[in-house]
Amino acid sequence: MKISVDLKENSYDILIEDGILNRVGEYIDLNRKVMIITDSGVPKEYGDILLSQCPMGEIIVVEQGEQSKSFSTYERICRKLLESNFHRKDLIVALGGGVIGDLAGFCASTYMRGIDFINIPTTTLSQIDSSIGGKTAINLGDTKNIIGAFYQPKKVFIDFKTLETLSERDYNNGMVEALKAGLIYDREIFELFEIGDIKERYRDIIIKSILVKKDVVEKDVREQSLRKILNFGHTIGHGIEGYFNFNELLHGEAVALGMLPMIEDNNLRERTKKIIEKLNIRTDINYDREKVFKLMVKDKKADSSKITLVKVKELGSAYLSDETFEQCRKYLD
Numbered sequence: 001m002k003i004s005v006d007l008k009e010n011s012y013d014i015l016i017e018d019g020i021l022n023r024v025g026e027y028i029d030l031n032r033k034v035m036i037i038t039d040s041g042v043p044k045e046y047g048d049i050l051l052s053q054c055p056m057g058e059i060i061v062v063e064q065g066e067q068s069k070s071f072s073t074y075e076r077i078c079r080k081l082l083e084s085n086f087h088r089k090d091l092i093v094a095l096g097g098g099v100i101g102d103l104a105g106f107c108a109s110t111y112m113r114g115i116d117f118i119n120i121p122t123t124t125l126s127q128i129d130s131s132i133g134g135k136t137a138i139n140l141g142d143t144k145n146i147i148g149a150f151y152q153p154k155k156v157f158i159d160f161k162t163l164e165t166l167s168e169r170d171y172n173n174g175m176v177e178a179l180k181a182g183l184i185y186d187r188e189i190f191e192l193f194e195i196g197d198i199k200e201r202y203r204d205i206i207i208k209s210i211l212v213k214k215d216v217v218e219k220d221v222r223e224q225s226l227r228k229i230l231n232f233g234h235t236i237g238h239g240i241e242g243y244f245n246f247n248e249l250l251h252g253e254a255v256a257l258g259m260l261p262m263i264e265d266n267n268l269r270e271r272t273k274k275i276i277e278k279l280n281i282r283t284d285i286n287y288d289r290e291k292v293f294k295l296m297v298k299d300k301k302a303d304s305s306k307i308t309l310v311k312v313k314e315l316g317s318a319y320l321s322d323e324t325f326e327q328c329r330k331y332l333d
């Protein structure tokens, strides 16, 4: 299956097929210098499969986890590219989750002012969300994604078979972004979560979520207006993530908690809560509301006095609402 993302001169295709990892070379020229960037949590086998298709391939394995989205890892990768004489027409491949996609994409966007880049996302989160839309970034100390660039890949390859090795927790974590897509844009996704076993419908859920992200990004790639709705649940979510030092709770788990107060219909909120629990995510986590509030207003989406919140009044559509800090505080109760 092919989904084309239409961004004028930066357009590209997302290719979705079981086992496509074995056939990447059929769709993109691997007969040049290729640097595969992956992490220590991604099964080594995937890197080997890819490397076997690249006559001039090299691989960098960074430590798994958010701490690799750092200046030091960025520098290490750029030095390696330079040592190996990489040029603009050579290729960087991200093979892994959102951490690898963001890091490798940022390297690609800046090395020689931009070198060819493809993304092979291997987590639910990265397949549903982070591999689409061209946001790349690293962190600066505790501040997430503050150094980055918009940089589109030449292609995205999605191989559902790679999800078979993903931990249950990471799997469910990424599914929260699909639930978000359902709430803000496509009620059918939400309804797929409600019927029976989520794992039986994951393909439909992921594909429909990709279509939501594609649609939103095509209309507003630089997040001037519409794309902001993708931040649904993220304002409080980021506050909660920060409160737990970005380690106790995963991103999707925090966003799940952040979405609930932004749903204005009681019945829909209860339905959403049931789905979150079905994803084995606890909705009764305790945190210090005042501290989360302070982190929330520090969030980068906040300007001097107001925060743009994303709210859902009815299933499948969202709206933006500028609210004062004091108005925002009440959502934490």
Ligand SMILES: NC(=O)c1ccc[n+]([C@@H]2O[C@H](COP(=O)([O-])OP(=O)(O)OC[C@H]3O[C@@H](n4cnc5c(N)ncnc54)[C@H](O)[C@@H]3O)[C@@H](O)[C@H]2O)c1
Binding pocket: 039, 040, 041, 042, 043, 064, 065, 066, 069, 096, 097, 098, 099, 100, 102, 122, 123, 124, 125, 126, 129, 130, 131, 132, 133, 134, 135, 136, 144, 145, 162, 163, 164, 165, 166, 167, 170, 173, 174, 251
């Ligand atoms: N650019 C964007 O638009 C965007 C959007 C959302 C999130 N993000 C970023 O994405 C990151 C989170 O992404 P994530 O949830 O994918 O986390 P991740 O990249 O850390 O992956 C989670 C874990 O799964 C492991 N893993 C990856 N693929 C695997 C596989 N197939 N089998 C077994 N293990 C595997 C990784 O080694 C890692 O330990 C954050 O840094 C976040 O800021 C970016």
Ligand SMILES: [Zn+2]
Binding pocket: 177, 234, 251, 255
């Ligand atoms: Zn998110």
